[in-house]
Amino acid sequence: MKDHLGRPLVAVTGIGIVTPLAWGREANWSAVKAGTSGISRIRRFPVDKLRTTIAGTVELPEETAGGEIVSSPVRVERMAAAAVEEALAQAALGAEGAFPGPLMVGMPPVEYEWPQRFDLARRANGNGSYRAAIEVATGREDLYETFLFGGVGERLAARFGTTGAPIALTTACATGASAIQMAVESIQRGESDAAIALGADGSVQPEAVIRFSLLSALTARNEEPTKASRPFEKTRDGFVMSEGAAALVLESLEHATKRGATVLGILSGCGERADNFHRTRSNPDGSAIIRAMRNAIDDAGLQPGDIGYVNAHGTGTPENDKMETLGMRAVFGDAPPPISSNKSMIGHTLSAAGAIEAAFSLLTIRDQVLPPTINHNEPDPAITLDVVPNVAREVSGLRHVLSNSFGFGGQNVCLVVSAAP
Amino acid sequence: MTRKDVVITGIGLVSSLGEGPDTHWEVLSKPGAAPVLDEAAFAPYAVHPLPALNLDTQIPKKGDQRQMEPWQRLGTYAAGLAIDQAGARGLVSDMHLIVAAGGGERDIAVDEAVATALCTTPPAEAGPILNEKLGTELRPTLFLAQLSNLLAGNISIVHGVTGSSRTFMGEEQAAADAVRIAAARLAEGRGGIALVGGAYVSQRWDLVLLYGAGGACWRGPFAPVSARTGAGGFVGGALGAFLVLETAEHAAARGATPLARLAGVACDATHRRAGGASAAAAKALHAKLGAPAGAGLGVISGMTGVAEARAEEDAFLASLGSAAVRRTGSLIGHGVEATFPANVALGALALSRGGFYPAMDPADAGDGPVERILVTGFGQWRGEALALLERAA
Numbered sequence: 085m086k087d088h089l090g091r092p093l094v095a096v097t098g099i100g101i102v103t104p105l106a107w108g109r110e111a112n113w114s115a116v117k118a119g120t121s122g123i124s125r126i127r128r129f130p131v132d133k134l135r136t137t138i139a140g141t142v143e144l145p146e147e148t149a150g151g152e153i154v155s156s157p158v159r160v161e162r163m164a165a166a167a168v169e170e171a172l173a174q175a176a177l178g179a180e181g182a183f184p185g186p187l188m189v190g191m192p193p194v195e196y197e198w199p200q201r202f203d204l205a206r207r208a209n210g211n212g213s214y215r216a217a218i219e220v221a222t223g224r225e226d227l228y229e230t231f232l233f234g235g236v237g238e239r240l241a242a243r244f245g246t247t248g249a250p251i252a253l254t255t256a257c258a259t260g261a262s263a264i265q266m267a268v269e270s271i272q273r274g275e276s277d278a279a280i281a282l283g284a285d286g287s288v289q290p291e292a293v294i295r296f297s298l299l300s301a302l303t304a305r306n307e308e309p310t311k312a313s314r315p316f317e318k319t320r321d322g323f324v325m326s327e328g329a330a331a332l333v334l335e336s337l338e339h340a341t342k343r344g345a346t347v348l349g350i351l352s353g354c355g356e357r358a359d360n361f362h363r364t365r366s367n368p369d370g371s372a373i374i375r376a377m378r379n380a381i382d383d384a385g386l387q388p389g390d391i392g393y394v395n396a397h398g399t400g401t402p403e404n405d406k407m408e409t410l411g412m413r414a415v416f417g418d419a420p421p422p423i424s425s426n427k428s429m430i431g432h433t434l435s436a437a438g439a440i441e442a443a444f445s446l447l448t449i450r451d452q453v454l455p456p457t458i459n460h461n462e463p464d465p466a467i468t469l470d471v472v473p474n475v476a477r478e479v480s481g482l483r484h485v486l487s488n489s490f491g492f493g494g495q496n497v498c499l500v501v502s503a504a505p
Numbered sequence: 506m507t508r509k510d511v512v513i514t515g516i517g518l519v520s521s522l523g524e525g526p527d528t529h530w531e532v533l534s535k536p537g538a539a540p541v542l543d544e545a546a547f548a549p550y551a552v553h554p555l556p557a558l559n560l561d562t563q564i565p566k567k568g569d570q571r572q573m574e575p576w577q578r579l580g581t582y583a584a585g586l587a588i589d590q591a592g593a594r595g596l597v598s599d600m601h602l603i604v605a606a607g608g609g610e611r612d613i614a615v616d617e618a619v620a621t622a623l624c625t626t627p628p629a630e631a632g633p634i635l636n637e638k639l640g641t642e643l644r645p646t647l648f649l650a651q652l653s654n655l656l657a658g659n660i661s662i663v664h665g666v667t668g669s670s671r672t673f674m675g676e677e678q679a680a681a682d683a684v685r686i687a688a689a690r691l692a693e694g695r696g697g698i699a700l701v702g703g704a705y706v707s708q709r710w711d712l713v714l715l716y717g718a719g720g721a722c723w724r725g726p727f728a729p730v731s732a733r734t735g736a737g738g739f740v741g742g743a744l745g746a747f748l749v750l751e752t753a754e755h756a757a758a759r760g761a762t763p764l765a766r767l768a769g770v771a772c773d774a775t776h777r778r779a780g781g782a783s784a785a786a787a788k789a790l791h792a793k794l795g796a797p798a799g800a801g802l803g804v805i806s807g808m809t810g811v812a813e814a815r816a817e818e819d820a821f822l823a824s825l826g827s828a829a830v831r832r833t834g835s836l837i838g839h840g841v842e843a844t845f846p847a848n849v850a851l852g853a854l855a856l857s858r859g860g861f862y863p864a865m866d867p868a869d870a871g872d873g874p875v876e877r878i879l880v881t882g883f884g885q886w887r888g889e890a891l892a893l894l895e896r897a898a
Contacts (some may be wrong), residue, residue, distance in 0.1 A: 133640060193608050193653040196714070198635060205624035211815065214613060214710035221718040228719025231884070233607060233653075234675030234774075242776040249888055250772035251682050252674045254654045262671055266686075267565035273693055288633070291639055294895075298645040358602065360661040363572060363649050396513050450852030465791025483554060489726065492649075493658025494671045 087337040087352065088385030091272040095340040095504070098175030098333030100167035101434070103430045104140035106324055107166055109174075111446055113447045115429070117456045117476045121310035122430050123324050128153055129290055133223075136302040138309040139288045140326025140431035157194040159184045159207050159286030159462065161236045162184050163329035164189070168244055175333035175345065177278060178245070185245050185278035185335070186270055187246035189237040190253055190263030192435045194309065246280060254435060256491030257397070258356075261438030265354040277339040283439030284329035296325060299364060301401060305381055313432075315425035316405050316471045318464040323399040324365055326431030330439035332446075337505070342348050347431045347504040349446040352484070354385025359494030366407045373411040373496050377486065380498035381415070383387035386484060388416050391500070393454055395445045395487040396471075398425025399432050407467050408488065424457040424472035438489035438497060445485040445501040451477050506849045508692040512763035512897055514756050515591025516850035517583040517702065518835040521553035521742055526854050531847020533836065535853070536863040537866050542727050542740075543708070548698030549724045550717065552707040554839035555743035560583055569663050574650040577659050580704030583745030584660045592761060593698060601668040601696045602657055603687045605703035605842040609651035611711050615642045655702065660748035669694055674732070677807070678774055678783060678888030679703075680845040685770035685890075687750055693808050697755035701745030703842035712741065716841075721811050721885045729835035730810040731868035737812030739885060747848035753898075763897035764852035768877075770821035771793045772890040783817035786889045787881070788824065794879075794893045801826045802828040803875035805848045807882040810836035814883040828872030828879070829861060845882040845890060852878035854896045 101108065104122030105115040115122070122140045128147075131137035144162055147153055154162075170310035178184050196204075201217070208216035221227060229235050237250035255262040260283025277326050281358055296302050303322035305312040312318040332351075340347050357379060358374035366373055397408055412420045427433075428443050434439055448454060453476050460473035483503045490496045518525065519525050521541040522532050544551040553611055559579060563585035564570050570578060570739075588594060603719035619638050623631040624756055654672040676718050680703050687701040716722050716739070723738030730739075756763055771790035775782045791797075804825065808818055835846055838845060855861050861873035882890035 112775065130629060130636065132633035133636040136642070191674075193606075193651075195608055195611075195711075198619075201620045202624040203622040203633070210621065210624060212622070212624055213617050214714055217620075218710070218714050222715060223720060224718040225720070228715070228721070230678060231715060232719075232886060234678055234887055235673060235886075238774065238776065241774065249678050249682055249890075250675070251686075252679065253655075254672050254674055255670065256652070266671075269686075269690070269695075273689060275689075290636055291643075293650040294639045294643065295645075298640070298643060298757050299648060301755050303854045356669040358657075358661045358667040360665050360667050363655060363658055437756075456769065491654070493652065493654045494667075495654060495657070495672075496662050 088223050093337035093395050094146045094268045094334050095352045096351060096446055097177060097340050097345045097347060098171035098351045099348060100170030100331040100444060101440060101443050102142060102163045102167050103143055103328035103440060105430060106398055109170055109448045112504055116227035116444060116455045119341025119456045119474060120429060121458060122311045123312055125309055129161045134293060135297050136293060138312055139324060141288050142327040152177060156231050156286045156289060158235055159309055160284045163286060164282050164284040167329040167331035168280060171302040171333045175257060177333055178261055182245040183280060185246060185276040185285060185428055186248045187241050187250040187452045188263040188266040188279065188281045188406045188437060189240065189250055190259035190283035192287050193254060194231055194312050194439045197289050207250055207281050220492035247357035250426040253398040255495035255497060256493050257434055258438055258489035258491035258495045258497040259435035261489040261497035262349060263333060263439060264442055265497060268351050268354055271334060271336050280333055282329060282331040283436040285433050286327045287434060288325055288327055293325060304406060313400050314398040314427050314459040315457055315466045317460050318462040318503060320348050320400045320405060322401055328433040328440055328485060330436060336454050342435050348504040348505055352502040353380045353500030355383050355498045357496050358479055360494065364492050365403060368405055370410040370414060370496060372406060373490055376496035376498045377411055378487060384500040390419050390484050391486045392482040393421050393448060393485050394423040395441045396423045397424040397488040397490045398427050400427060406466060409469055412469055420469055422454055422470040422472050424455055426455060428458045441487050442499055445487045446449060448485055449482055449503050454483055510753035510765045511688045511750055512749050512753050512756050513689050513748055513765050513767055513853040514761045514763055515587040515593060516853055517587030517747040518847060518850045519579060519712060519745040521556060522837060523556050530854055530858055533783045534851055534860060538836055543844055547713055550713055550722050551674055551740050553742035555706060556715055565661050570821040571645055572649060573659055576662045576706045577650060577656045577702055579745040579752055580656045581659045581663050582759045583666055583702065583704060583875045584700060584747040587700060587749045591657055593749055596698050599668045600653065601661060601699040602666045602670045603683040603701045604657040604672045604681040606653040606656050606672045607842055608653055608825060611651060611709055612643060612647055625627060638672065665701055675839050677882050677884035680842045680888030681882045682771045684846060684849060684892060685772055687860050688767050688770055689753050691750055695794050698751045704745040704838060704847040705840035705843040705884055707741030707743045707838060709840045717737060723810055729866040730808045730832050733810045737810045737815055739809040739811060739839035742840045744837060744843035744847050745839025746756050746843045746850050748846055748849060756897035765855035766895045766897050768893040768895045769894045772866050774849060778817060779813050780794035783883060785821040787821040790889060790891045794891055796851040797827040797879055797893060798828060798879055801876040804828050804830040805852045805880045806832045807844045807848050808832045810834060811885045827871055829873055831862050831869050847890050848880045850878050854895055857897050861875050
């Protein structure tokens with residue numbers, strides 16, 4: 085019930101997943117195992133004059149029915165709530181609306197979007213100045229509570245009855261993994277027997293697409309959206325923005341065992357290391373991502389040779405995949421384990437990615453199936469890794485998976501997910 | 506698990522009153538300190554403006570300065586001050602970092618021009634024009650200056666802090682939890698030294714718009730936090746505040762002098778504030794910290810001036826007996842994510858100087874000497890937090 089450092093082992097007893105492929109864990113996992121792409125042409129807003137016109141999007145039912153397009157915080161909250169609901173239903177822990185532990189919310193920064201700005205300017209008789217907007221926005225508690233950074237977490241915490249203050253956090257593309265790490269630490273520290281960790285992102289709106297595009301981070305392979313995300317492949321030229329959420333119910337193994345819960349896996353190691361090289365690029369020596377991977381493996385009390393599969397960060401940018409390869413070879417030597425990128429199918433779900441990929445890592449162990457890296461037509465001679473090209477692979481005896489998350493701003497987090505003891 | 510003692514060995518503090526511990530002690534330890542205000546630029550909202558900073562002293566590369574806007578510069582600057590005071594430049598590679606962040610700056614001119622030009626255009630027509638305008642008029646680097654986690658990223662790049670890096674979001678509460686978790690990780694042996702804090706730039710239209718919409722900003726001529734009538738509100742204060750936390754043994758081993766001992770931090774967030782819920786939550790947190798009260802206790806209150814929160818905090822403060830209460834918001838304003846670490850810094854400063862502050866607000870009562878300091882943090886909307894500081898051994 086304790087790990088090699090004498091800390092409580094942390095079990096996963098519930099998993100919930102939302103991605104462009106589906107609302108729901110099993111539907112997502114089936115689609116991923118089948119190598120299905122969830123990337124499509126953006127339909128949510130006009131894409132004229134955009135360099136990139138594709139993304140993975142998660143529409144809310146009322147949007148699909150023709151209703152108004154919601155803002156990012158609303159989408160994040162809805163997807164997050166669905167993921168938590170699903171995870172809680174599986175874990176069967178706590179009474180309705182009374183979860184016995186804290187909530188860690190990995191999510192993107194949120195702010196007024198253009199529909200809100202235009203609406204305020206219309207109410208100010210066409211005056212788009214901030215001064216005018218401030219006058220007409222006075223008393224708009226709806227705007228305030230929607231766009232406060234603490235708003236989403238507060239509403240989720242109230243709904244699920246989690247304890248203490250919810251913690252919303254961001255470490256860019258490592259956010260989901262950071263949220264899990266925070267929950268694991270809180271259980272290890274003995275603050276609580278259980279915790280909910282979630283990562284969610286719903287940033288496909290014009291300004292966010294343009295901003296990532298201006299950083300030259302996105303692929304513009306718009307013609308065949310399902311073929312656009314090409315992690316580790318020779319012709320890769322950027323990532324595809326996407327949306328989604330995943331939630332994990334975590335509890336001490338002792339707590340889970342005592343109540344007879346089904347243990348889906350163990351969150352056995354977390355490692356992090358910040359990079360100080362550049363705002364959007366890793367140090368060319370790979371030192372920070374190598375340390376993050378090693379720290380996670382050490383934290384789990386394992387050796388690199390114990391890791392049977394790696395769920396890649398694998399964004400499909402030329403830079404990331406090259407650096408991740410360098411890190412893999414540095415950590416694992418000449419015989420690295422297979423590695424694949426879910427982002428080839430669901431795109432880069434940004435703040436959700438670390439949580440979604442940890443969830444898929446658990447299912448990988450459960451079913452002993454490695455999800456594929458799709459769109460792998462032309463191998464890159466510089467990528468000296470087994471990327472499980474195009475087709476899922478059945479394995480046996482897989483016990484430990486490393487899940488990598490590397491963020492803009494140099495925030496790197498790796499998790500080790502292990503089979504139930 | 507044995508919990509290690511955690512001490513504060515460095516504070517980095519910038520406010521409208523100036524920068525550094527000496528300046529703040531000089532101004533705040535004497536009666537009659539007056540706030541620095543700009544009541545015109547954002548009228549009817551007053552702000553406590555950012556002082557002039559010699560950025561080159563903490564952000565030596567102009568290229569780094571150019572990659573940031575005022576918010577990230579202020580935070581990076583204050584973080585550097587904290588590292589310097591702790592004498593911890595040589596320890597940054599394994600220093601852990603937690604930043605409490607809001608959003609960075611937007612391009613106000615572009616926002617206003619686009620909103621004016623397109624607000625009445627039908628969405629189907631406006632969309633393509635919006636795409637074209639944003640694609641040509643937004644500076645690529647502004648995205649990085651706006652991203653919340655890039656304050657931490659810049660602290661890593663400029664100061665070399667690379668042990669770990671996390672950014673919490675959620676206004677006042679995020680900062681209190683940042684301090685709580687940074688300290689808890691040290692106490693349980695996850696590293697020996699950490700940097701934690703936040704920054705707030707008060708002179709920003711976008712923030713007045715965000716917080717003003719909820720009625721959280723004080724409208725009208727300046728008044729101290731206790732005297733803001735009606736629904737009250739906060740007066741934004743430029744504030745950069747970082748703390749270097751260490752385990753006592755780590756500090757002792759390198760001969761660093763602690764400013765104060767961080768005896769505990771406790772946080773909660775009630776879902777309904779009024780009617781005593783928030784005061785009751787604070788009482789429970791207070792009990793967790795051993796219920797310090799009475800003579801010898803100083804309170805550094807982060808009271809914002811928002812009336813609903815103020816009523817709850819007043820009820821809580823009334824239970825502390827003859828403790829000496831100081832409402833710092835009346836002199837330095839409210840700096841959202843920076844306020845809790847700033848008040849912890851002011852508490853550590855007072856303990857390290859062996860004194861306390863005279864009244865800062867007409868409602869401030871009680872007097873020193875002070876042996877322990879309780880820092881309060883009732884968020885403008887949600888969140889209750891307390892920290893307890895003691896004189897370093």
